[in-house]
Amino acid sequence: MQPQSLNNKKIEGYRAIWFELGQKYPDGDKYSGALGTYTAKHVPLAIYSEKANKTFFVYGGTKSENERYLLCMIGVFNHKTGMVSKPTVVYDKQGVNDPHDNPSIMIDDNGYIWVFVSGRGQKRSGFKYKSTEPLNIDEFEQITEEEMTYPQPRNTDYGYFHFFTKYTGVRQLYYETSQDGVNWTDDKMLSAIPVHEGEKSGHYQISNVYNSKILGTFFNRHPNGNVDKRTDLYYVQTANFGKSWTTSDEIKLEIPIIKQSSPSRVIDYSSQDKNIYLKDMEYDLDGKPACLYIRSFSHEPGLLGGPHEWCVTKWDGENWKTIVVTQSDHNYDMGSLFISDNEWRIVGPTENGPQAWGVGGELVIWKSSDKGNTWNKQKQLTLNSDLSHSYVRKVVNGKTMFCFFWADGDSHNFSKSELYFGDFEGNTWKLPYSMKKEYEKPEKVNLSSF
Secondary structure: OOOOOOOOOEOOOOOEOEEEOOOEEOOEEOOEEEOOOOOOOOOOOEEEEOOOOEEEEEEEEOOOOOOOOOEEEEEEEEOOOOEEEOOEEEEEOOOOOOHHHOEEEEEOOOOOEEEEEOOEOOOEOEEEEEEOOOOOOOOEEEEEEEOOEEEEEEEEOOEEEEEEEEOOOOEEEEEEEEOOOOOEOOOEEEEOOOOOOOOOOEOOEEEEEEOOOEEEEEEEEOHHHOHHHOEEEEEEEEOOOOOOEEOOOOOEEOOOEOOOOOOOEEEOOHHHOOEEEEEEEEEOOOOOEEEEEEEEOOOOOOHHHOOEEEEEEEEOOOOEEEEEEEEEOOOOOOOEEEEEOOEEEEEEEEEEOOOOOOOOEEEEEEEEOOOOOOOEEEEEOOOOOOOEEEEEEEEEEEEOOEEEEEEEEOOOOOOOOOEEEEOOOOOEEEOOOOOOOOEEOOEEEOHHHO
């Protein structure tokens, strides 16, 4: 007998989920720890609404610090009052503990909030939910149930566009569009690259939108569907809502991408025996794409796979250029890329944390003043932490003081996991883990002085 659903119920605080994959190696699990803002392929997780002067954000929560019971949550921060409301359960995963089922978010032109709840391949369905009132998180209604993993929805000038994954090969890339969020086109395959005929295909992608018109995605390739061999970097874009697709230099592409040597391939990493782990993508002010990722030699945690290089690959209008920003100690260290004017920033756990060879670490703001060509450490946000900080997620149209948010937790052993947010001045706040009132102020914390 299933427990009673908590859908549309309030939780008495912001409690992130802890997760362990269970793929063990001498230096730890392939990944485990604070994964409330996981995965990098759930995009976006937070949006600032100028109309409401509020930041709406989703995450993988849980009922209490003693449980691994996934709740797809939404919270809201009011920039005028400096307060957060109690978070709402959009979808109770009914005992699932896996943050691969975490949600992503979209806000439509009328202010309704859409939450896309990820499924897990063909094992668990995905769902689209819509708020019953504009700019309000109190109640959501289910709109669809479908096969949908790693949802990446965007509201554009042409309508709603949704990049996502289906397990029709192993992980193949798809997209769909809609004018009202209720009626969607048929799923259209974007990429399915086998190495040899008869082999399985697989991909991960990270997408974004430029000027509400151009949609683009970077993706990698999984040889014979093997996610532990993820390699090669590809990029495709559309300027007409998915009717046709091109490379960055506007070479027309046949969709779906099925050839390893497609003109959409940016870098051949397979010939270098390198894996790549996609983190984020952005467009500069001229609409040129840039991708943030980690490259390494193995999926295994520890020294064997190193170095774990944080790379930015960007299109300069004529060529692709790759810059190594720094190194960290794990493939699943995850940060976000921000581009505004001539300032490029990365916020992520690039300093080793308290748990060696584990997910996350100490957070650093990296800055480039020459369009990503050279990088310098601007500020360290956390220092001497007891727990690792992980999966820093940016806010779409983010406004101080809520520019990005993340979770903390023990990288190797089950622990309590709390949520934080911060700005580029180095200010950080902790969301209340326990709440007695409907609205409370987050606690300002100085994580760099611990």
